[in-house]
Amino acid sequence: MMIIYNGPSLLDGKPIVVIATKKSGNAKTGDMVQTYILCRDIDPRDANKRGDDYSICGNCKHRGTATDDPTRKLAKNRSCYVNIGQGVLIVWKAFQRGAYDAITGHDNIAAIGAGRMVRLGTYGDPSAVPAWIWESLLSQADGWTGYSHQADVAGADYRPDMVMRSADTEQEARDAWQNGERTFRVVANVSDIIAGREILCPASKEAGQRVQCHDCKLCAGSSIAAKSIAIPAHGAGATHFTA
Ligand code: SF4
Known part of the structure; x- marks a missing residue:
């Protein structure tokens, strides 16, 4: 694991880090470089x-x-698919212990992603980080997946050529398509998918889980000439399927 960014968030200026991991056995994404x-x-x-x-x-x-409810560990009504208490917490604690080296410079960051599939934002939104970090990481990669909710946020380095726009409504998706953006949308049912504009994520249960992100590679923003992606929601906490 390596620190590839240590600096201000582009969203609010507060200190953030990006930790890249080389190995991943995630069941849905397959073996990809993960970025926290x-x-x-x-x-x-x-x-x-x-x-x-x-x-x-x-x-x-x-x-x-x-x-500030003392009986709660997390925010109320959190619906993110990422389990903070597992990988995220382990990575952060190890970072705090000084377990990871800082990697700087284009060539060194590029080497981490070289020949690999990369996941932008295993946790966190890639647009909080200057995109030149991602450009280096992806410059020799086999491909990547990424998602962002920050299309309208001042300061965000939102790169629709690199990431899927996470669309919370059909209208948001339609507006994004007008701008040439590709979207990732969670729908209630397969029947909600907009024919001709969206396709079902092939890793979904409904599609028979026939491929992992590692091989699919479709969620790479407008760098890929393909339809947008939709996936039916799978129960509590799974409203955003990108894990
Ligand atoms: S469409 Fe599904 S399987 Fe393909 S990259 Fe996107 S999330 Fe992964």
Whole structure:
């Protein structure tokens, strides 16, 4: 694991880090370089609970509602698919212990992604980070997946040529398509998919889970000439399927 960014969030100027991991056995994404975008100095559970995760998640609605309720560990009504208490917390604690080396410079960051599939924002929104970090990481990669909720957020380095726009409504998706953007949308049912504009994610249960992101590679923004992606929601906390 390596630190590939340590600096201000583009969303609110507070300190964040990006940790890249070489190995991943994630069942849905397959073997991809994972990238964790984290508040640098705040336990990720507390950051979510208090709303300090704006630095890394911006206005994504899946963060839930900030609270100071002493009986809660996380924000109210959090619906993000990422389990903060597992990989995110482990990575942040190891970073705090000084377990990871900082990697700087285009060539060194490029080497991490070389010949690999890369996942932009295993946790956190890639647009909180200057895109030149991602450009280096992806410059020799086999491909990547990425998603962003920050299309309308001032300061965000939102790159629709690189990431899928996470669309929370059909109207948002339609507006994005007008701009040539590709979207990733969670729908209630397969029948909600807009024929001719969207296709069903092939990793979904409904599509028979016939491929992983590692081989599919479709969620790479407008760098790929393909239809937008939709996936039916799968129960509580799975409203945003990108894991
Ligand atoms: S459509 Fe996107 S989320 Fe689904 S398998 Fe392909 S890359 Fe992964």
